[in-house]
Amino acid sequence: MKKLLSFTLALALALPAFANEGMWLPLLLGRNYEDMKAHGLQLTPEQIYDVNNGSLKDAIVSFGGFCTGEIISNEGLILTNHHCGYGQIQSHSSTEHDYLTDGFWAYEKSQELANEGLFVRFLVRMEDVTNRVLNELNDDMSEEERAKAISEIGKTISDEATDGTHYDANVRSFFHGNEFYLFVYETFNDIRLVGAPPSSVGKYGGDTDNWMWPRHTGDFSMFRVYADKDGKPAQYSEDNVPLTPKHFLPVNISGVQDGDYTMVMGYPGSTDRYLTSWGVKEQIDLYGPAVVRVRDLKLAVMKRYMEQDAATRIQYASKYARVSNYWKYYIGQTEQLQSNHVYDKKKAIEDKFAKWVSADAKRKAKYGEVLKMFAEAYAETNKTVRAGVYAREAGITGPEIALQGLRFGRTMQSYFNAAKAMEETEDEDTKAEMKTSMENIINSLKANADEFYKDYNAKLDQDLTANMLSLYYKDIPADQQPEMLKELGKKYKGDFGKYAAKLFDKSVLASKESLLEYLEDPKAKTLKKDMGIALGEGMYAAYQASNDNGDVDDKLEKAYRLFTAGLREMNSDKNYYPDANSTMRLTYGTVGSYDPRDAVHYNHYTTAEGIMEKKNNDDPEFVVPAHLEELIKAKDYGRYANEDGELPVCFIHNTDITGGNSGSPVINARGELIGTAFDGNWEAMSGDINFESEIQRTISVDVRYTLFIIEKYAGAKNLIAEMKIITEPVADSDAMTMEEDSSKEEPKKAAKM
Structure with missing residues (x-):
């Protein structure tokens, strides 16, 4: 589950009657600690969030800014969702190496694949700066003046926090502009793909099962953080080494029971609990x-x-x-x-x-x-x-050529501005600077062309352009349409197929070859006449107007x-929590079945038997790989079977999550990994606006199924060997300390088969 759109409302209504509602800031967990202990937590607040020592927060990463991941070894191994890593898996795939269909596994570190543009971000610390921000505001300010003042003081605070460091920071608004917190991050940019099951495992059930329970999806993928020899962030280099994290999560395979305490930590994108x-x-x-x-x-x-x-x-x-x-x-x-x-x-x-x-x-x-x-x-x-x-949907992000046209046109405008400056100056240093700038722009556009056109089908986009613009033209009243759309409708008499055919015949953006040919001898006149660039500018103008x-x-x-x-x-006696805004949160609750409607009961977990019950190799959403079918039929589950000999696949719990929490770790009372969150349930799809305490559930991959796929299906025992595997249930031992967790490796044992 990934939240692609964000709304601007930022507040929760009140302390819920049930402990499972609430996305809590780690800095303020002291307000909830006694309640968390009452529900089973065995850690101290410092073991969850600590600035000076390794804690759970140091094992949680913002994955690419759109998902969450967790560090599960002392060599920087990341576990996240398959759908979170899907773009990277796809980018490395081809008809010759179809990792989407076949999966990918690195059996040694030299086989791991680099990913341009992918990053992970660790939270270094957070700080309440509400008073400092509010001191710069007053009731006589307009909303525009208020926003400007908040931006200025926020930048000052962020700059002070990162001065002399390699960190980055921002000040975020909470409770819709009533509180403000500083977040300081450390960002790593060398992130390599380590492993992913085939889509028939990672996306099992496809659109049919999406947002549904019961679920049988192995929604996971694996990456690794690399750093320089000093453990600092660095761009990709063969000399980089796996990161030694401040903390990593041990993996507990003892299983989950109905009523077990669970926590989810991650970066939820947005909720709208305060929507009127x-x-x-x-x-x-x-x-x-x-x-x-x-x-x-x-x-x-x-x-x-x-x-x-x-x-x-x-x-x-x-x-x-x-x-x-x-x-x-x-x-x-x-x-x-x-x-x-x-x-x-x-x-x-x-x-x-x-x-x-x-x-x-x-x-x-x-x-x-x-x-x-x-x-x-x-x-x-x-x-x-x-x-x-x-x-937005049919305009600027509808036809791909529209957004490509906007970006290409504006970048080329920078090129022509540099060319003009070079012509107008007599200073040789300025001429050299402008020439270098022009060369860099052209090289950048060529590199971007390689990336864009690798995953582009012009015939598809031509069809999409005609359909999107036609729908826009028919559905939206003329007085709310952008001028460009009205003009095109009039000129082509509503036949946007005819317009799209001409666009893709004439625009330099229609193919990589025509774009590269243009870049060999770029002319401003050609740019001004290009239909693709005109479409991008026109649709962007409409998008801007719609947001103003x-x-x-x-x-x-x-x-x-x-x-x-x-x-x-x-409600001054209530302990409020802020709505999600892509900052780190913790939510807690329990594993639990539920009754979605009359005469229907859903158990708290699913098993591999359900995979076979849904199997339909004629339906791409329900294909079961032959090797997986063999293992299930033979019940060859090894140490990942439960006490009844079943292989658990997914489980549900009543923690409070939303988009952005995809890939978040599900953690037990001792701070050990027991699953990976990936979805919510259909009956509570209203939950981003109003938490449904009786029926809202988080759907997670059971870590036993994840490890079964890695070890038994893929044979990637090298990855299993990296992890610290715990077999004791929470009730069988006292609370662990962070030192025990992170600094000791479990003695090597032969796997139970």
């Missing part, structure tokens, strides 16, 4: 359906070409997965927002808030206009929200900030 009833209605009626409609068509076009050609299937596998994931998410969210009566729940909170405000003159002076502001602002956004979705609602945006921002403050004041 007006926002919920807009989501149900307008936003979600618009996203689904555009992506329906996009997926249909991509799938048609992917089914016709193996090379195109590999080229577009990662792109298709990205589009598909949140296509189904919005289908489910719309359905469950209604089924779980989220509008009514939000309305009840607002009614209580209104009553509280009206009971005191000072409250009325401060908060009396808040609900009215929401009503007025949403009345305006409702008019244009669909147009905004189409500007001026006074309406300011009104919403202020209303949410005041509503947030008011709710916390109204």
Whole structure:
């Protein structure tokens, strides 16, 4: 599960009645510690988060900025989800080496594959800087002035925190601008692919099973962090060595039982728990359906070409997965927002808030206009929200050539600006500088062309362009369409297929060959006339306009900030947690079955028998590799079988996660890895907006299935040998210390077969 879109609301409503709700900042875990202990935790707060010594936080990484990973060996081995590593697996795949279909395993470090652009980020420390930021603000500021002041003081604080170091930092807003925290990170850029099962394991069940329970998906992949000889971040080099981490997670294969304590640590992307009833209605009626409609068509076009050609299937596998994931998410969210009566729940909170405000003159002076502001602002956004979705989904990120045109055109403009500066100066040093700049731009564009066109099918994109623009033109009222779209519709009489054919015949962006030919002798006149660049600029202008609602945006921002403050004041005895915003969080709860509807009960785990029950080798979503089938039929599970001789595959628990938590470790009461989170459940698809305490579940790969695939299916025993394997259940020993965990290796034992 990966959250591709982010909303701007940043707050949770209140301390939940159930311990499982809440995405808690590690710095503030002292507020929850007694409750965590009561539910089974055996670690101290310092063993979870410590700035001066190795702790759990030091084994958790932001993986590429969109997922989470965990360090599981003292040689920098990373475990994350298969779908998190999917883009890297795809980038190394070809029809000759189809790692998507066959999987990939490095049986020695020299076989590990480098990944340009991939990084992992470790949290060094976080700090509450609320008072320092608020001291720069006042109630007379407009929202624009407030945002500018926050940005300026945030940069000052970040610069101070990183001065003289190789770290990077940022100050993030919480509770919708009511609190602020500094985050300092260490970023590593040499990340190599180590192992991945075939997609028939890593994506077993495909779109059909996505967001569903029961699940039988081995959604994992493995990477490694490399550093220079001093353990510092460095660009890729053959001289780099595996990172020795401050902490890594031991792996416990004793199994999980119903009711076991679990924690998830990671980088959840965004939640909208503070969304008002007006926002919920807009989501149900307008936003979600618009996203689904555009992506329906996009997926249909991509799938048609992917089914016709193996090379195109590999080229577009990662792109298709990205589009598909949140296509189904919005289908489910719309359905469950209604089924779980989220509008009514939000309305009840607002009614209580209104009553509280009206009971005191000072409250009325401060908060009396808040609900009215929401009503007025949403009345305006409702008019244009669909147009905004189409500007993004069918416009700038619809046809691939549009975004490519925008980027290429603007980069070339820098080239021509440098050329003009070189002509106008007589200074030889400036001439040399501009010439070097021009050469660097051309070389950069050539390198980007290699990357872009490797995974590009012009015929597919031509078809996509015609379909996306036609849908945009038909569905959105003329007065909300970008000028370019209206002009094209008029010029081509609504026949966007005719427009797309001409575009791909004339634009230098239609192929790598034509682009490289242009770069040999670039002309500004050609650039200005190029239809692909014009499309990119036109669609980007529409996208920008859709995100600039001026006074309406300011009104919403202020209303949410005041509503947030008011709710916390109204419920002053509550321990609030902030909504997700891609910063490190911890959530805790228990393993547990659930009853999704009348007469239906879901057990807390699945087994390999379910893989065979779903098997259909005529359906690409449910293919079972022959070797895996052999192992399952022979029950050749080794030490990874449970006490009943079953091979557990996945399990569920009631921890609170969202997109960005994909790949997060599921940790037991002693700080040991027992699984990897990868999805949520269908019945609680409204959970990003309102946590459904009775039915919301995290779906995770059982680490026993992960290790079974690595060892028994792939034969990558070299990776198993790196890990510290624990076989004792939590109840059989006292709490471990971090020193015991990270500094000692388990004595080598023969694997039980």
